[in-house]
Structures are given as structure tokens and as C-alpha cells.
Amino acid sequence: MSYETTSGNKGLQQAEALIFETGHATGTGVDLPEPKGGAYEKLGGLGRKAALELPGFSEPETVRHFVRLSQKNYAIDLGLFPLGSCTMKHNPRLNERAARFEGFADLHPLQPTSTIQGALELMDELAHWLMELTGMPAVALSPKAGAHGEFCGMLAIKAALEARGEAETRRRVLVPESAHGTNPATAVAAGFIVDEIPARDDGRVHLDDVVAKLGPDVAGVMMTNPNTCGLFEPEIKRIADAIHEAGGYFYCDGANYNAIVGKVRPGDLGIDAMHINLHKTFSTPHGGGGPGAGPTVLSAALAPFAPVPHIVKRGDVRELREHSDGTQAFGRMCAFHGQMGMFTRALTYMMSHGSDGLRQVAEDAVLNANYLLARLKPHFNAPFGERPCMHEVLLDDSSIKPKGVETIDMAKALLDEGYHPFTTYFPLVVHGAMLIEPTETEPKRELDRFADVMIALAERVNAGEVEFFKQAPKLAPMRRLDDTRAARSPKLRWKPEANSAAKQAAE
Amino acid sequence: MSYETTSGNKGLQQAEALIFETGHATGTGVDLPEPKGGAYEKLGGLGRKAALELPGFSEPETVRHFVRLSQKNYAIDLGLFPLGSCTMKHNPRLNERAARFEGFADLHPLQPTSTIQGALELMDELAHWLMELTGMPAVALSPKAGAHGEFCGMLAIKAALEARGEAETRRRVLVPESAHGTNPATAVAAGFIVDEIPARDDGRVHLDDVVAKLGPDVAGVMMTNPNTCGLFEPEIKRIADAIHEAGGYFYCDGANYNAIVGKVRPGDLGIDAMHINLHKTFSTPHGGGGPGAGPTVLSAALAPFAPVPHIVKRGDVRELREHSDGTQAFGRMCAFHGQMGMFTRALTYMMSHGSDGLRQVAEDAVLNANYLLARLKPHFNAPFGERPCMHEVLLDDSSIKPKGVETIDMAKALLDEGYHPFTTYFPLVVHGAMLIEPTETEPKRELDRFADVMIALAERVNAGEVEFFKQAPKLAPMRRLDDTRAARSPKLRWKPEANSAAKQAAE
Amino acid sequence: MRYLPLTEADRQQMLSVIGAKHIDELFVDVPKGALLKDLIDLPKAQGEIEVHRHMQRLAEKNIPAGRTAFFLGAGAYRHHVPASVDHLIQRSEFLTAYTPYQPEIAQGTLQALYEFQSQVATLLDMEVSNASMYDGSTACAEAAMMAARVTKRKKIVFSGGVHPHYIETARTACEALGLEIVALPAAIDDEAAVTGKLGADVAAVIVQSPNVFGTITDLSKIREAAHGAGALMVATFTECTAFGLIEPGGSYGADIVCGEGQSIGNALNFGGPYVGLFTVKEKYLRQMPGRVAGETLDADGKRGFVLTLSTREQHIRREKATSNICTNSGLCQLAWTIHMTLLGEKGLRQLAALNHEKATQLAFALGAVPGVEVLTTRFYNEIAVRLPKPAQGVVDTLAAEGVIAGVAMSRLDPKAGMDDVLITCATEMNTHDDIATYADALKKVLAQ
Amino acid sequence: MRYLPLTEADRQQMLSVIGAKHIDELFVDVPKGALLKDLIDLPKAQGEIEVHRHMQRLAEKNIPAGRTAFFLGAGAYRHHVPASVDHLIQRSEFLTAYTPYQPEIAQGTLQALYEFQSQVATLLDMEVSNASMYDGSTACAEAAMMAARVTKRKKIVFSGGVHPHYIETARTACEALGLEIVALPAAIDDEAAVTGKLGADVAAVIVQSPNVFGTITDLSKIREAAHGAGALMVATFTECTAFGLIEPGGSYGADIVCGEGQSIGNALNFGGPYVGLFTVKEKYLRQMPGRVAGETLDADGKRGFVLTLSTREQHIRREKATSNICTNSGLCQLAWTIHMTLLGEKGLRQLAALNHEKATQLAFALGAVPGVEVLTTRFYNEIAVRLPKPAQGVVDTLAAEGVIAGVAMSRLDPKAGMDDVLITCATEMNTHDDIATYADALKKVLAQ
């Protein structure tokens, strides 16, 4: 059925070159008045000299370019996106609308506070929801994503230690081996030393392992709950107590909060700080890699150290405290007040669900994952499949690898079946991990179809169809891409000299 | 490369059943308060008894369903859409935004006029632009599409004849054989009798042919200019004069106005009425079949008979005249004031282009068509290709048909190449017509690629690859669909009893 | 110009390929003198910033419904359209596609059409639906003409409850064809008058339920009378959400059921674009106007959809077509289908019940205003009330107070002799406070 | 609940497949007592109508920039973003995709990233760009940390023209790592002070041009001084449209050029989300933070794009990563790329020239107000002026008059000793009338 077309298109799949290959410096999709010229120029002779060589397109060409590109993407709106640890749930369109209200979108962060009372009220409302849901007394809204929230939490811990005069002595942070890469990276960025808690066979962090590492040089622990294996940490409360007893703090990575929202309050587990990825649990769109938002809830012990800005209410009027002088705030996370555009979406989401709907979110997320676990367990190895999972199903390739098919091959075969695969090879503690997170916004029939596909693929493995997998994907917009080649001699931008070569490749 | 997947998807192309096959009566994507029950019921016992059996979907499922469906469509935003007579030009996004301003979208047509002054002003502005551009003294805005505009124009002619006491005697309307189907259908709907002007070899309407048919029973002529062969009617002015002299009126089908906007004023050609498809020349989106808008400009002779509503200006205040009593208005075209949502878009478009930009529109549309004509003429038969065309290139299949490939096959082969084909088999006066309208919003490189594809296909014809064409499309979402089967025993809706059969077919 | 991709260099190069020196050589066929040398006297091109500003200025000279206490219906209804509807219809693949003439690359539009037809037929309890008409009023006019074709008779009787604009629209169209329109006097409860009027020359009787005064009618007797006289019964409507709560025309055996679909999926838009719904009994299929999508198979035996039965249509049948309609209400129809998919039976029933609840509250509140008489006794979400003053003046006075109270019957039909009748409606958008504000304001105005 | 597709029947059936009786059996690992029995004390689920109303009410408690005469910049700029940008970024395939971890089905995102990197590097005259940071301030902090890694030194010198919030953001991050921040006193013209301060312990000198007072600086001398001392020069910026008119840091030989990209493609959004631009010299590539897309081939030899050089990143390198950043500014970066594609060189140059023109008009108008001194002599679209009164009070008074005049330097840095300095800017959005309104209002306020 396949042949080379003259156009390079294949039916509806449109070939599309780089804008640098088809655009030109005189093309433009905006109409602006011609500048009147240099009469009033105040540039002090520092005007740009050389040509910029930025290609421009008329609006029709621009729209077409990006619409064509978009169709080369998979997305939640096309189907199940079971990427574990990423909580790819439906993004309600009301949220998009609310974020675009003129009264939010066309507001400058430094406007006089008399003109931004609604924005401050919204931030307070969001804070209220986050604090009530987590059972925590404070929240820093400004972190710009999960990793930034981790940084915020660890800096709050550092400031608390400093206030106690122990910042210099307590520098060790315990991080389970199964942690997401951002955890150790953050701990180091905050000036701590990472001490790994080795993985255990049951995928949990054991109290004993933590206790064994406690000492007067320990600043705290960074744990993920539910953890990256998709399991609730049964000993979490006791671990928290032990840490506190030893004079440390408990940072919880809240990336997996979706599994427990409305069911369990992190504040009841002894947590001192936890970031919440609004782009996961509270469904602000992932946008192909961001933006996110990582508000970080804080315990009473850490609350005083929350970074500026703070919202201060005087009677009915809200003001901003923007400087840390005279406060215990540890500093500032970014130039302004955080990801307002995500706050509007997240609050819209929360209010839409309400306390009842959010609880149902957690229950359905967990139910969907356990349903997939039940259907897939007979066909794949589920390393911790004996007990219920939370919102994620963790499988590995140990049952298929001996037959020549690895996690990556299974993933690429899913592309042909019209799915985005699971998260591959994470967490690192499970070899050939396949981490499947369906989320609560999937109907049962989509889960069933996905399970059918997974099972059919397992049967192909059993039938010895190794080449089938190695050749995959065959139906996706591209065949398997060569990562090694990309990294070996990096080509990270279009360059005029590479022009003709690139053009040839595109054709 | 092709194999049957378990999911039914093929890479990014998602299989999707009917909502009736996957939805259910308890599913819903809206949250409304539960009604309090019948305490205050005032239905007089006429409440709905049986179940409705309308399937419902949650928002995630709904979004996914329609996003999946959408990807089975071709669209201007994906590529050249050279459907002759349809003027598939780029739809600017600013226009979409303007149409959604609360002050336009959330306005009821029967609000007190004190609350809709801006809407009336907008309609007046649009009318001003249309009258100035066409050089006509009046315009009826309410017609809802081109055909409705034709109806409006023909009813105005009828009313004018009535006013002269000649409605009973003058019933014959001359319509060239090459006319669009709406023309004869409209004439009949307006109570006239159609008299066809036979086609001529040069694709033009000849003055002699018209004159030969004139007589005291002639109400008028309905001509298209530029005509459906993509040609300007050179004798149009003289034909108009002849019609007028014979006591008839000149209706012009303005579907092809894009070729001459800003270059020629229909009012200078002796036209009495002409509809303007705002969804063609003024780029309101076609939306997969509508909505359109067909404002109809009228000559001084017909202006008094324009249908209600009329906007009446008293000082600075605009009022609506909504009833024809006491006026010469021939009646009312529809319940309200016409396609306001299209008016906002069209005015936005006109103001963006301005008088200079609109003239450029016509020039570029004509230039693009003639460029394609120049490139394709050596490879296809262009029946009227000796002279320049207007905004459309008319080819036919006379050079390829002897080799076994017809217009339809050429069209289907284009689907595989990633194009929407030209208009096929229209106008009827040219056998195997291929009517190509590139529009002005195509860059040269897209024209060149399309020409390359057409030429490559012509070469395949010459190489005798008939089966290649008969098998096309192979890369589109579906293979060739069976029209005859559809018409033989029409299945026009999902029915519960047909449920399981349909489900099987879907899988 | 931001929408025109050709550069001057492109133009020159293309002209030279064509073999022309100047663009005007391509306009040779234009009669001497008619080719304009100068620009037309209109403003020149403007940037997005300026045009945006201009349109916004115009928009802000209006008072949007949502900024008032709003109770106006009478053919267009203010409902909530979920945000996802507008998001989806703006997808390039829907927004910028043409009529699905090439079905292999238009299955998105075609399947959605087939779903629309199935939903509409189900909602109206009819056998067949077309793919949409311009709006309710033109659908109703088409129904009148179709009835004349089917029965080969020339008289159309309009019941006294049909929206006056619908009657005028049909009159304009039908009289051109030489059909006779008999419009019965406007009546809050219009059933009785109709059944008496049907002779053997009647092609169709056209009734509306809920009618323009909000009254809902048991159409059984009218159906019997119509069929008894050999005429068709056409049931029309302006508020399609009603059929989540009351029986539609199809359930009473109507031959054609048609009307306005705007309430579902479509904003008020100052009157358009809207979407006409049009359904018929299967036996009249070949006389139905407009496009229709049908199921078929492709060359691989896969199910797909195409536009079908086009031999009824103008592009094939020309002067013998069932209608001249070509472009219809595509995107509005898609919005309808999406919104209806979101509603489903459950949501639609809730929505309808809520509308009715609000309207009963409204009737109660207005009925309690001294001097006001609620005229409509069986209703869905709209009622007529008699005021102690001419209704038009009251509406105008209330508008200045931020209350859009409805429409005076005298505005819809000055000759109805119902100057004191106000048509007013409530939907799910009205809050309790809105209703109280309205009743209070009305009380004040009437007391003046 | 409209976002949750499972029905009660589904839930029961699924539980029985799982072999559980009650959902709470799946939560067995939660410590006793921590599993909530009751709902948390927050409002229950609400429909779209109610939530929409609530959010709208909050929005309308603000005064949007566009409803005022608006002259505020200082890190975020009000520009016109063409309507097509927002349309395109809302495409499902962009909006609801994740980071492109599966490149075969993410070429849309990846090619757009590659185009972004190419555009950014071209604009800033640098060799390599990453795929975006959170915003300008965090990008600047990352640059400071990167410079410390590259030079293995611990002192970061901030010039007196860097936005105080950028310095605070970097201070917070750097001090945690044990780096020392030296912030030179705020200065309208900050060049001279920097060049003197650079010892052999300095990792980087960070300069901003246009600086927070709007001053544009020839960075050659600073580059010479920095490189002479073995330090890197980091050039940061808050207004990226400037480089359509003035030389960017790359042209002066900066080692890292980074800053805020919001001006292109992104609305003000009350401070976020924005998009940080980050570019480096190729030789420092392996120390660069953040993701990057690169070109490669697929199994059929076709060109495609992948995320690459991930051994720098936290998910591979963990505690040795160049940064902890994971989620970045995807969609804002896409908006930037789309807007930049619409602009092209021609549009960008026009836009920049227009901004400069408006700013010169503003400087002229304010300079004519008695008591006002324009402090910035070389500028792009922003200037600092000295007022005869504390600036904060003037700003507040003007806000009540519908003029957002800018920001008082004392708000950005209360300790700068510049209470009488106002930072004010003009863009293509300001009309002549706006400027006149502002100058008149200022005159009145100062006269009081």
C-alpha cells in the first residue's frame, strides 16, 4: 500500500520542511506601520548591524506549518496516554477559557495592588484549597514546576536548619534509590549531600533502612508517596516520626498526589513539605513539556521560611509582601508571583470537582490502575503485583526479554497500535520497567482495548515474532529514530551553511 | 508496511465508532442540578413518556471522539484546497476572535434597540463596504448563503415586475447552461420558468444568444461573472444593456467575485442584483458545509423592494424596521437579521485588507490561477486555455481519458498525494471538467508542488499506469467509497436494531 | 499584507512564466472603462491591533445578554454551551473544511453528520433527518413548500401559535411559488381554531409546540384533522431543548417536524448563524430538501459515510430540485452534535427539567406582580403575560434598568391586537436573584 | 461528574474483576486513621455555569492593563500577540501532549523545538540554545550556577542594572550552593562600575541590556574585563523584542545569553507562565541546563528530531545533573516560535522600531512635564525618570485615574535609595492619546 509520493505527503500526513528552509527574511504575518526612521533614535549607536536572517511567514503559511506539525503528535485528546508518573489526564476546556479572561490574562504582575484584588483573591482561594486538601498550614505558590517546588521545599528546610544553627552540620539528605531524578538533583542544588536508601524487593522504603541512616548530620529525607513504583508507603508515618525525632525534616515528592487526593491528607502523615504538580493532579495541560506549576505546601515548622511574595490581608484588602527583609522568608523563587495562568486553571478544576469529585478522582485513578493490573498480570511480570497498586501499574520485561523483546520494543509496537506507551525504564530500580498510569479520565472501554492490545502483543512475543517488534514502529509518522547519532555530533539548530544538505534530507 | 492492528488504529490514525455504539443514556458531560421534581410541573400532562436513548459522553470522551474524527478530514489549514467555485482561502484567526466578543456573540436579535447600537452600526459598516466595493446603492444583508441570496435577488426582481404590473407576463428567466445548479433551482423556487442559454465553444455567453431569446415575457437573466469556466464575460455590459432594453433585470451570481474584488465594480457592468458569498470572497470559514452568508447588493431599480429588516438611522440612533407593511419590501428572508456571526468576520477581513489589500486579493488570485494554467497547460487539455483565465483554471480529461484515466481517478490519486482535488465534473458544459481554484492565499512554492504532482500524475497516465489510478486512494483514511450502495438502500441514521451489525462493521 | 504570501519577486517571476508583463494583461476581458484604475474609496489595510480595537469598540456599544437580567426568547434562547464545544468546532479540520465532496478525506465531517442525523431523528421521534437547514424559519418555509409538492395542493394553514417571523418567512417563499398562506389569528392556545379550518385543498397545517406564547399542545387532534383532510401535519418549534421534557411532533404522528436548533450548541449571535433541524417520515424522503449523509462501504469493505440521495438536490436536479439550498449550517450543526453528545439523555432531561423549573418560578413571580396576568397555562420555559400597559414601552423602560424582560407581541406582529402581551422566558442561566430583580423592576414600572 | 467517565456499574464490575468488594480495599497500605472517612471541608462539585461565574467574578475584580493607559514593563511587557498564535497553541496535539519522550509520535513538538532553538540562537547571535527555562529570572540564576561550574569559582558579580528580582532569585539559588553574590549598587548607567570589580575569583559578571532602567549598553568593555579576569560574561535581558533593533549579548561575545521571552507570543498573565531563553557558546554545551532537541535520522534514513544530550539532565545524571529542571515552558516556547515565525526578520524589525518610536515619544512627553527628569539617555522601549515626589505614591495616585504609569524603583528594591525613580515603558500598544493622557495626568498629580 505504500509508495513514494511526489509531494512527500502520504494521504493526510503532510510532509513539512523547517521554516528556515521555506521562509525568508521578507516574509511576515504581521502588519505594522513602517517606522518613521531614525529622526528620534536614542540607541546611542548600538543598533543592530547585521541582518537577522529570521525567516517569516504570512499567516496562512504559519497556520499551515504548525497545523501540519501538530498532526505528527500524539496527545491525550487522541487516546490513552498511560505515561507513568506523568498523570496525563483530560484537560477540561473550561479551564482554558477561564485562564484567558481578560481580567487574568491581561494583568501585569507589578500593577498597583488596588488593580489586582481579584488576582490576589484567586491566589488565596487556591492556597486555601491546597492547604485544606493536604492538611497543611501553609503553601508557597511561586514555584514554577515540580522540580522548582522541590527546590523550594528543600530551601525551606535549609532555612529552618539555619534558624536552628544547624545548617552547616546537617547536610545529608536521604533519598530512596527509586526516586525521580529531580530529587537527588534538587538536593544537591540546595547544597545538600545525597545519601541513597537502597531499593528493597517489595518496592517500599523500610523504616529500618531509614533509621539505620539517621544521625545528627541528617537534614531530612526526600520520599515520594505514593512512590515511583506506584505503591503507597505503608511505613510513611513512622518514617516521618523517626526523621523528626532525629531532628530532620520530611520532604515528600507529591508528583503522585493524584492517587490520594481527597482520600489522604499528607499533613496527617507527618510531611513537612510537598510540592504539588498542578499540571498533574490538577490537570493544567502539559503542553508538550510545560509550563507547569509546583506550589509547595509546608508544615508549621517550615511555614515561616516560605519565600516571598506573600499575600497579606488587611481587612478586605490584599497586599503583597515582596521583600524578605524583616521576615524569615528564605528568599525568592522567581521574578514574580508564580504561574498565574496555571492557578486559574487549577482552581477552575478544583471547584468543578469539589471535595466529592476530587475524592472520586483518586478512587477512579486507583481503580483504573488496579483493573489494568488485574487484566495484565496473567500476561506480564508485575514485580509488586501481589498487593493492590495505587494509580500506576508497574510491569517489567522479565517475562518477555528472554524471548528477545524488551521494554523499548514493546513501547515501539504500541506506537503502531495508536498508543503512547507507558513510561519506559523508570523507576530505575526495576529492570525493564513499564510504568502504566491510566488516570481516572479513561472510560472502561478504553482500558479494555488497551489491555487487549497489550495481551495481543504478549502473544506475539510468545509466538516468537521478534522481528515484528524490532521493526516497530511501521505505521507511525516516523520509523525508529537514532538517539545515538543525535548525541554523537549534536546538530541543535539550523545553520545557513547546512542549508542545502538539510533541504535535500527534507525532500 | 500495513497490517491489521488489534486496536484498529494505524499509528496516529485512530479508529472511532459511532457515539451510538459506545455511548449510553446515563453518560453525560454536563453537571446540572438534579431537578426538584414535579411539584410545580406545568406541562399539562404532555411530558415525554418513552426513553430518549440519546447516548451521552463525559467531556474527555466527547473531546476525544471529535478530535479523532477531525483528523480524518482534509482542510485548508492542512494544504492547498483547490476546489473550483468554492474559494477555499485562508480563514484569518482574528476574525474568529472578533466574532466571539461577548458584545456580539451574547446578543439576542430581539433585544431592545437601545442595547444593540453597536451591532446595527456594524451591519451598516458592512453594508457600506459591500456597496462601495460593488458600486451598488443597496444591499440586503439577511440572506443566509449564496443560494438564499439568489432567492432574495430573484424575489426583488419579481417584486419590481409586480410593481410594474408585469409579474404575470414576465416569467421567463434566461440561465446559461454552464450555471451552477442553484441558479435554475432558485429561479424555479421564485416562480419563474428557466430558459437555458446553450453553451458555446469558447466558454462565454454571447450577446447574440441572449438577444435571440429576449421578449416581452422575459423577466431577466441569471449569469455568473466571472463565469463557472473561470472566465470573465467580455460581453456582460452589452448583455446587461440588452436585457434592460427588453424590460428585464440582470441577476449576477457573485460566487466568483473574489477574482475581481477591488478591480471591477459589478455596478459598472449593469447588474441589478448580485449575492456575495461572504464565506468565499470574504473568507468566513466553510465549516465543513456552512454556515455561509449571502448579502445581496441591489441596483436602484430593485433597492425599494429589499426585504425587511431594514436599519433606519434617526440622528445618531439606529432603529430596525421589521415589518414590510407600508414599504415596498417584498417580505422577509428569515426570522432575524441574517448571519451576524459572519458579518463580524467579514468586516474584520475587509478592514484588515483595506481597499488596497482587497484589490491585491483579486490580482493574486488571478495570478496564481494563471501561473498554474501556464504550468499545467503542456500536460493537460485546457479547453479555454488560449486566453488568460480569472481565478480558476479549467482543465478536462480529454487528453487522459483515451488512456483509461478519468477526472475522478485523477482526483482520487490526488488524495494519496495529500491534496484535496479540484472540483470534478463541473461546470457540466465541459466533459470531465477539473476546475482548479488556488486562491490568493497560496504561496508560490505550494503551487509549484501541486503542479509537480499533477505533472507526475500525467506522466503516470502516459506510462499506462491505469491500475494505479483505479486503486487510488490507498494512503487516505479510507479507500474509495461506494456511492451507489449508499443511494440504493439509504441508511441515514443509526437504529437500535441495526446496532450489532453496525458494531461489527466498525470493528 | 499578512494574509497574502506572494512577494513582489514571486509576482514578477510568475508573470514572466505566464508570459505577461503586467497583471492587468490577465484582466483583458473586462470591458474598457470597467477596470478600475484607482483604489476604491475605502480605508486602506490595517493591522491586527487597529482592527481588533475597532471591532471591540463596536462590540462594547452593545449590552450583552449576560450583563442583564435576561428573559428574552421568542425564537432564540440563551443557554450555556460547554466550553469544549467551541474548542472542538474551532479545530482546523472542521472549521476550514468544505462540504464533504471527497468522502475519503472527509470522514470526520461525514460521521459527525450521520451522528447528527441520528440524534435529531431520535430527539424528534422521526424516521429521517437531513444534514441541516439555515435556521428554523427557513426550515419551516421549506416544509411548507415540500408539503405542497407531496400533496400537490396549494394552501398552507398556519396555526395561530406559530412565530410570526416564521409565518412571514414562509409567506415570502410560498407566495412566490403561487401557494396560498392562511395564517389563523394569533392565539395563546391555538389548538381549537386549527382543527376546524382544514378543507380538501389544504396541503399542510403548520403548528408550533411549544408555540410562540410558550403553550405546549397535544397535537393528536390536529394530526387527525390534517390527515382526515388529506393534508400533512408539519410540527415546528423554536426551542429544541423542550423535547427533553415534552413529547415532540414525531410522537404525535407529524409528517414533517422541523425547527430551530440554536438552543443546543450555539450562542445567540444576534440572530445567526443558527441551525435548522428538518425531519420527515421515511416515505417522503425523496421530497426532502437539503443534504443527507448515508452509510456505505469502501473498496476494502470498511464502513464509511458519504453524501447521498443527491438526485434531489440542485447540483444534480437543477430546476427540478427539492430546494435550492447548497451551503447549509455545517459548523452550527457540528456544535449541536457535540453539545448533544455532552448532554446525552441524562443531561438533556436535566437541562429541560431545570428550564421548566425556572419558568414555573418566573410565572409564579410575575403572576404575583399586581396587574400582571399569566396567560400561558401549559408551558415549557416560555410564557405570555398580559400587562396593564402596552408591553413595548414596559420592555424599553425595563431595558434601561438592566432587565431584558422579553419581547412585546406587538413587535413580532403589530397587527395581532395583542399590544399588552409580553412573551418572556427563563432558562438554566437565570438565577433566583435574576427573577426577583425582574419581578421587582416590573412592579415598579407598572406602578409608575 | 462531567470529567469522570466511569459509571457506578463500571466501578462495580471492575472491582469484581480485581477481586475487591470496596474501593478502600485498594487503599490498604494507607496507615490506619490516615484514610479519610469524610469529605474534606471544601465546596462540593459545581457545574460549568457556576464555576464560570465564580471565575468571571474574580477576573472582574481586577483592572486589566488594556482598560488603562498602560506604561508598565520592568520584566514583563504588553505586546500584541496575533490571534493565530493562541489558536495554534490550543490545538489538542500541542496542548495535551507530554514532553516528547517518544519521538516517532512527537515530531510536531520536536520540530517546533528545533525551530525555536534555531530562532533563539539567531536572535541572540549565539551558537546553541536550549529548549527553554521557566522564565528569565530562573534562567539567569541557572546561568550564574553554570558559570560557577564552568569556572570552578564561587563569586558572581551582578551589575547595577540587573532587575532586582533577578538578582534576588539568583541569590536565593546560588547562596544555597555556597556561591557568593556581589550585587553592585543600582545605577542607571551601570557599565563603568562593573569593569573595575573583577578579580580572579569571579566566576561571572552578569549584565543586563537593556537594563532595568532601560539603558542599553555596549558590552565590549565588560566582556574584555570579564574574560581578562578569567570570568564568563553572562548577558541577560527582560525584553527580547529589543534585539530586533539593538545588538544582542551574543554580538558582544557573551558566553551565556539568557533572559525573558514573554514579550513574544505570551500574554502578561500576571507574571506567569513565561518562557526563559537560554543560549551558550558551543564549548559550554555540556554544562548547559535544560532539555535540547537535536537532528537525527530514522530507520528509513529520514530526517527527524529527538531530545538529546540527556546525560546532562537529572533523569540520567541525577545528583550530577547540570540542573534539576524537568518540566519547562513547552507551550509558551511554542507560542514564542509561532509568533516569531509570523514576525520574521521584517516584522520583528518593524515591531522593535515601533517600540522605540513610542518610547522616544514617551520620553519626550514626560520630559516636558515640569519637575520630571528623564534619566535614561540610550534606551529601547523603557526609561527611568526622576520625579519630584516619591514614585510609589505617584504610581498609586495615577492608577486611580486609569493610568498605570510604571513601577517605582522602590518597589523593586526598597534599599536602592531611588525612591524618586519611576521605571516606565511604551510599546506598540500605546497610542498617541495614551501618552498624552499619561503626561497630562502626571502633570496634574505633580502639581498637587
Ligand SMILES: Cc1ncc(COP(=O)(O)O)c(C=O)c1O
Ligand atoms: C516523581 C516525580 N517527581 C518530580 C517530577 C518533576 O516535576 P516537574 O516536571 O513538574 O518539574 C516528576 C515529573 O515527571 C515526577 O514524575
Ligand SMILES: Cc1ncc(COP(=O)(O)O)c(C=O)c1O
Ligand atoms: C457559482 C455558484 N453559485 C452559487 C453557489 C451557491 O452558494 P451557497 O453554497 O453559498 O448557497 C455556489 C456555491 O458553491 C457557486 O459555486
